[in-house]
Amino acid sequence: MTLATTTPSRWFVYLVRTGAGALYAGISTDPERRLRQHQSGKGARALRGKGPLSLVWQQEVPGKREALRLEYRLKQQSKAFKERLVHEPALWHGWSLSWLATPHSDPVSPP
Secondary structure: OOOOOOOOOOEEEEEEEOOOOOEEEEEEOOHHHHHHHHHOOOOOHHHOOOOOOEEEEEEEEOOHHHHHHHHHHHHOOOHHHHHHHHHOOOHHHHHHHHHHHOOOOOOOOOO
């Protein structure tokens, strides 16, 4: 009996903008597919009836465990923080490393 080898899934943290301008954070192995699910009303309850929806930011992360931790931390941040991330995606690297290294610390404060 041989064990099937599986390739590890790629995981992403993403932000979706609602029709009213709110930002929703989520995780998925395929953010574009997940956006279609949200748009069809089969995604998160928080996004139902909030369209039109657009995927405004996504970042690949090492795995599901990390994606869950980073999503949790991102959901705790202010809208201003998330907007800054959308407009300055390079900031993600430092913040995400900090969040993964110290699960309960605050992110590096923006200047």
